[in-house]
Amino acid sequence: MMNEEIPDLTAFDEAALDRAFAALRRQAEDAAATLGLPQAVEGFRLQWLGRKQGRLNEISSRWLKSAPAEAKKAIGQRFNGLKAEVERLLEQASGAGPSDAALSAEALDITLPGTRRLTGAEHPITRTMNEIVGVFAALGYSVGVGPEVETDFYNFESMNFPPGHPARDTQDTLVIANQDRKPLRDRLLLRTHTSPVQMRTMERQPPPVRIVIPGKVHRNDSADATHSPIFHQVEGLCVDTNIAFSDLKGTLDHAMKALFGPSVKTRFFPSFFPFTEPSADVQISCIFCGGKGCRKCKQSGWIELLGCGMVDPAVFAFAAQKQPAYDAKKISGFAFGMGVERIAMMKYGISEIGSFYSGDMRFLGQFV
Ligand SMILES: [Zn+2]
Numbered sequence: 589m590m591n592e593e594i595p596d597l598t599a600f601d602e603a604a605l606d607r608a609f610a611a612l613r614r615q616a617e618d619a620a621a622t623l624g625l626p627q628a629v630e631g632f633r634l635q636w637l638g639r640k641q642g643r644l645n646e647i648s649s650r651w652l653k654s655a656p657a658e659a660k661k662a663i664g665q666r667f668n669g670l671k672a673e674v675e676r677l678l679e680q681a682s683g684a685g686p687s688d689a690a691l692s693a694e695a696l697d698i699t700l701p702g703t704r705r706l707t708g709a710e711h712p713i714t715r716t717m718n719e720i721v722g723v724f725a726a727l728g729y730s731v732g733v734g735p736e737v738e739t740d741f742y743n744f745e746s747m748n749f750p751p752g753h754p755a756r757d758t759q760d761t762l763v764i765a766n767q768d769r770k771p772l773r774d775r776l777l778l779r780t781h782t783s784p785v786q787m788r789t790m791e792r793q794p795p796p797v798r799i800v801i802p803g804k805v806h807r808n809d810s811a812d813a814t815h816s817p818i819f820h821q822v823e824g825l826c827v828d829t830n831i832a833f834s835d836l837k838g839t840l841d842h843a844m845k846a847l848f849g850p851s852v853k854t855r856f857f858p859s860f861f862p863f864t865e866p867s868a869d870v871q872i873s874c875i876f877c878g879g880k881g882c883r884k885c886k887q888s889g890w891i892e893l894l895g896c897g898m899v900d901p902a903v904f905a906f907a908a909q910k911q912p913a914y915d916a917k918k919i920s921g922f923a924f925g926m927g928v929e930r931i932a933m934m935k936y937g938i939s940e941i942g943s944f945y946s947g948d949m950r951f952l953g954q955f956v
Contacts, residue, residue: 594643594647594650595608596650597651597654597655597663600658600662600663605659605662605666606666609666609667609669612643613670616636616670616674616677617677619636620632620677620678620680620681629681632681633678636674637674637678644667647667651663652664652667709952709956710955712944712955713929713932713944715932716928716932717802717820717822717928718802720800720802720822720843720847720926721802721822723842723843723846724824725800727798727839727843729798729799729800729824730798731799731800731801732785732788732789732799733803734779734782734784734785734788735779736804737764737776737777737778737779738784739775739777740772740773740774741774742779742784742787742788743761743779743781743783744756745772745773746784746787746906747783747784747786747787747862747863747903748863748900748902748906749863751772755860755861755862759781759807760780760807760808761777761778761807761808762777762817763776763777763778764778778805778806779803780806780807781805782801782802782803782823782925783823783863783925785799786799786801786863786903786923787903787906787907790825790827790904790907790911790914791907791910791911793911794911794913794914795827795829795913796827796828796829797825797826797827797828798826799824799825800822800824801822801824801825802821802822802928803821804818805818805820807819811942813939813940813941814933814941815941816929816941816942816944816945818945819927819928819941820927820929821925821926821927821928822925822928823924823926824925825899825921825923826839826922826923827919827921828920828921829919829920831898831919831920831922832920833898835922836896836898836922836924837854837856840870840894840896840924844870844893847931847935848872848875848934848935849875852873852875853872854871854872855870855871855890856868856871857869857870857871861895861897862900863899863900863903863923864898864899864900864922865900865901866897866898867895867897868896868897869894870892870894870896871891871892872891873890874888874890874891875891875934891934893926893930893931893934894925894926894927895925895926896922896924897923898920898921898922899923904916904919929941929944932944936955
């Protein structure tokens with residue numbers, strides 16, 4: 589590091605002055621080239637520009653003041669040049685500001701259109717599921733959740749599908765491997781419906797119960813335009829004293845009108861589900877043709893949309909093992925379930941179920 593003495597000027601001709609100032613300029617440049625830390629930059633500033641001990645100050649007082657009158661102008665010009673150079677070096681080292689060239693290279697044309705960032709939005713399945721849940725939340729239902737990897741007991745047995753019962757074959761099940769040594773009721777599978785959450789909820793709380801259960805379910809189905817091995821359901825359960833089939837009809841009629849519009853009609857047909865008795869399939873008047881008959885409703889004017897029924901006393905008997913208040917002689921209830929994809933496809937006019945899962949932004953972007 590330089591801290592060389594500033595020599596006295598001995599000659600005052602142009603060439604001698606140029607040499608003397610060039611030497612000082614080199615010293616300043618050499619010193620500036622090694623600067624890095626802010627303290628070092630400050631040291632450089634004090635060394636050259638300091639008011640009392642700075643080298644420029646010393647040059648000014650020793651060279652300029654002691655010079656013969658005719659040389660003062662030439663020294664003054666060179667001194668100003670050196671001072672500007674030192675200030676430039678200092679500015680560069682302290683990063684006070686980039687050069688004009690650097691600035692113009694990075695210049696931003698603020699009149700150009702910006703980069704548009706996509707705003708996130710709910711997936712149509714999530715949105716439909718939330719809409720359905722919202723309809724029932726307004727009726728006082730809360731949301732129940734449970735695991736997707738279930739035991740045979742919760743998925744089937746407690747829902748009144750006894751071992752070996754043919755109803756099990758209607759839900760082609762994906763089971764977890766290597767569990768042959770476990771008792772059947774403890775074997776794990778991917779839940780085929782959201783119904784096990786009915787039992788899990790009843791085991792946790794005595795009646796009354798009013799829950800909706802949105803969730804993902806799995807079946808060993810091959811995919812086609814309207815089927816997927818993974819899909820979503822919203823299930824509902826209402827248990828209380830004096831719950832009648834008319835409550836079920838009124839609740840679902842209201843829910844369908846809330847989802848599809850006040851002009852939608854519902855009708856109920858006898859059906860079978862192991863966990864409800866009696867059971868019914870629910871049809872709504874075709875939302876595409878208003879019931880006149882079209883391709884979507886196969887000219888019938890009606891579309892089958894969900895299953896439901898009064899909770900089977902056998903299901904209450906399983907719940908009563910942990911919560912004795914589920915006494916089928918004192919309480920009653922209804923349950924219903926619907927496929928979220930099917931409803932979303934109807935609401936948004938989607939013909940391929942696979943569109944929901946492909947992650948294709950051209951499809952998903954329509955729902956933003
Ligand atoms: Zn129709």
